[in-house]
Amino acid sequence: MKKWLAAMMAAVLCMSLLTACGSTVKEEVTEETAQTEQAETEETTQEETSAEDTAAVSEALADGVLNVGTNAEFPPFEYVNDAGEPDGFDIALIKAIGEKLGVEVQVDNMEFASLVSSIGSKIDASIAGMTVTDERKASVDFSNSYYTAVQYVILPEGSAIATADDLKGKAIGVQLGTTGDFIAEEIEDATVSQYNKAVDAVNDLVNGRLDCVIIDKNPAMVFESKFEGKVTAVDGAQFNFEPEDYAIAMPKGDTVLVEQVNTALQELIDDGTFDALVSQYIEEN
Numbered sequence: 001m002k003k004w005l006a007a008m009m010a011a012v013l014c015m016s017l018l019t020a021c022g023s024t025v026k027e028e029v030t031e032e033t034a035q036t037e038q039a040e041t042e043e044t045t046q047e048e049t050s051a052e053d054t055a056a057v058s059e060a061l062a063d064g065v066l067n068v069g070t071n072a073e074f075p076p077f078e079y080v081n082d083a084g085e086p087d088g089f090d091i092a093l094i095k096a097i098g099e100k101l102g103v104e105v106q107v108d109n110m111e112f113a114s115l116v117s118s119i120g121s122k123i124d125a126s127i128a129g130m131t132v133t134d135e136r137k138a139s140v141d142f143s144n145s146y147y148t149a150v151q152y153v154i155l156p157e158g159s160a161i162a163t164a165d166d167l168k169g170k171a172i173g174v175q176l177g178t179t180g181d182f183i184a185e186e187i188e189d190a191t192v193s194q195y196n197k198a199v200d201a202v203n204d205l206v207n208g209r210l211d212c213v214i215i216d217k218n219p220a221m222v223f224e225s226k227f228e229g230k231v232t233a234v235d236g237a238q239f240n241f242e243p244e245d246y247a248i249a250m251p252k253g254d255t256v257l258v259e260q261v262n263t264a265l266q267e268l269i270d271d272g273t274f275d276a277l278v279s280q281y282i283e284e285n
């Protein structure tokens with residue numbers, strides 16, 4: 001948010017607060033005036049605050065720029081488009097949030113595993129199909145969840161793997177530092193190979209170096225069509241994997257930023273923008 005705009009909004013808020021307080025201490029007002037003033041005060045209180053109207057300004061937005069980290073290896077949520085730019089559902093969503101907040105959004109494409117530790121220093125926030133976990137909550141605060149997914153298991157065509165038991169002792173590919181990685185580490189006797197790019201894991205699966213890849217539902221489905229006839233993506237519910245919620249991660253304790261982002265997110269849900277992005281980026285894939 002621009003500094004002058006923030007200052008102006010703060011001034012306007014102070015003035016309206018003074019007016020509101022003033023009306024409560026005035027003793028000798030005519031009944032009519034009192035009623036009018038009361039009505040006006042109610043109107044002010046009832047007026048919905050929009051994302052940009054929030055009086056307090058997060059430090060992260062003070063320079064008018066929201067620096068957002070992502071890992072553009074996770075289609076359809078984030079990928080590098082033909083123009084070489086990070087694109088996808090998450091990128092479009094955070095840009096729409098930035099617009100609501102009146103700030104410019106700059107996207108930094110980095111390794112998924114370094115996102116959480118960079119929040120509050122190198123970046124202001126991250127949007128990366130990131131699952132809310134207790135471990136991550138110890139270091140960052142999350143927005144309200146905007147998507148529910150589950151881990152999928154990508155198998156080579158004709159694989160006999162069908163249950164949680166079948167995964168024991170297998171060679172499993174995952175993306176480094178993801179919830180798929182954490183799940184795989186828990187599987188008895190499994191040999192887990194961690195990749196920076198999920199597509200490299202799928203390539204190794206196709207080349208016979210892995211028995212399966214564990215990755216989130218939507219990228220799994222994108223890879224299934226990209227490697228059509230060679231791999232199948234199986235719902236993780238079949239392997240007893242639990243649903244996961246995606247949210248935007250922000251610096252721990254920056255309640256102002258979290259509140260502003262949540263308000264903007266809700267506005268985008270209410271005005272239909274969110275659903276339009278879901279059909280544009282997720283359902284068409």
Ligand code: GLN
Pocket residue numbers: 071074112128129130131132175177178179180216244
């Ligand atoms: N949802 C998974 C996680 O949070 C994977 C995210 C990703 O690879 N971008 O760990």
